[in-house]
Amino acid sequence: MPVLEARHLRKAYGSTLAVDDVSLTLEEGQIVAVLGPNGAGKTTTVEMIAGLRQADAGTVRVLGLDPQADPHAVREQLGMQLQAARLPGRITVAEAVQLYASFYTDPADPAELLELLGLTGKVDTKFKDLSGGQQQRLSIALALVGRPKIAILDELTTGLDPHARREVWQLIESVRGSGVSILLVTHFMEEAERLADRVVIVDEGRVVAQGSPTELTARAEGDYAFQMQFAEQLPAELVESLRRLPEVTDLTIGDHGCTVTGLPMALPAVVGRLGAADRVPTDIHTMTRSLEDVFVQLTSEVPVP
Ligand code: ADP
Numbered sequence: 001m002p003v004l005e006a007r008h009l010r011k012a013y014g015s016t017l018a019v020d021d022v023s024l025t026l027e028e029g030q031i032v033a034v035l036g037p038n039g040a041g042k043t044t045t046v047e048m049i050a051g052l053r054q055a056d057a058g059t060v061r062v063l064g065l066d067p068q069a070d071p072h073a074v075r076e077q078l079g080m081q082l083q084a085a086r087l088p089g090r091i092t093v094a095e096a097v098q099l100y101a102s103f104y105t106d107p108a109d110p111a112e113l114l115e116l117l118g119l120t121g122k123v124d125t126k127f128k129d130l131s132g133g134q135q136q137r138l139s140i141a142l143a144l145v146g147r148p149k150i151a152i153l154d155e156l157t158t159g160l161d162p163h164a165r166r167e168v169w170q171l172i173e174s175v176r177g178s179g180v181s182i183l184l185v186t187h188f189m190e191e192a193e194r195l196a197d198r199v200v201i202v203d204e205g206r207v208v209a210q211g212s213p214t215e216l217t218a219r220a221e222g223d224y225a226f227q228m229q230f231a232e233q234l235p236a237e238l239v240e241s242l243r244r245l246p247e248v249t250d251l252t253i254g255d256h257g258c259t260v261t262g263l264p265m266a267l268p269a270v271v272g273r274l275g276a277a278d279r280v281p282t283d284i285h286t287m288t289r290s291l292e293d294v295f296v297q298l299t300s301e302v303p304v305p
Pocket of ligand 1: 018036043
């Protein structure tokens with residue numbers, strides 16, 4: 001049984017249909033990323049899942065509980081990362097963790113949690129004096145202080161520099177390692193690709209694709225492609241014979257060497273023909289499709305690099 005299941009969620013704000021039809025599941029111990037452009041309906045979806053917003057239609061089950069019918073029981077099991085900016089600037093790290101711990105019947109040990117999040121040296125630092133990465137780590141600590149089975153983390157690395165982002169990613173992996181299932185909202189493809197077991201791509205309030213990052217990238221349209229470099233120019237007749245191979249759709253010679261597109265079997269076919277002609281590429285580079293290709297093909301907006 002999944003730890004979290006949302007079915008056919010729908011939510012309109014006046015005439016704006018923020019979420020049209022979103023269904024998703026989170027299995028125990030997994031990280032599922034909800035990926036989509038700004039305005040796709042991601043935050044509204046997770047707010048309905050956490051019971052912070054009432055859905056117009058659809059059902060949510062968190063460990064079998066309905067967040068609307070049983071908000072207190074759900075709050076004990078589900079940690080939602082609060083937007084860091086909502087904390088008062090003068091509260092210290094220790095005070096914030098103690099305050100949030102007081103909301104729960106069986107909270108985590110604040111010292112252990114701060115150790116896990118690398119904030120031990122910052123307990124007496126005021127929120128406003130923390131770096132962006134430290135503020136994010138504190139907001140993750142606050143989401144975890146109730147020892148939830150599930151954590152929802154919304155745009156947790158937005159605004160962080162690449163170094164701080166990688167630190168937060170490592171942290172998320174160790175949180176998952178400690179047994180927490182995670183629903184991660186993001187508009188960064190790289191974040192989804194790096195962390196998620198499954199990715200749910202949402203656009204204009206609807207799920208447009210879902211699967212593991214590998215499954216999704218395999219689904220991207222377009223030919224398989226690779227580039228080769230040679231120490232010497234290839235004879236024209238050899239180039240023509242490569243172009244005529246049934247696996248090859250196109251072969252161009254340019255500044256970056258020879259680019260071949262076609263079926264996946266084009267690579268062994270081309271290398272075999274080259275070998276028979278005593279030509280060895282000095283370099284072969286396959287051009288793999290990325291989650292970004294899938295995202296661009298399926299959603300209405302350009303991705304954030
Ligand atoms: P995302 O998290 O993917 O950026 P949101 O769920 O925040 O998307 O927003 C989806 C749509 O709903 C957007 O068009 C947004 O402007 C609108 N929206 C979000 N919150 C509200 C609100 N409280 N009142 C009115 N419209 C809202």
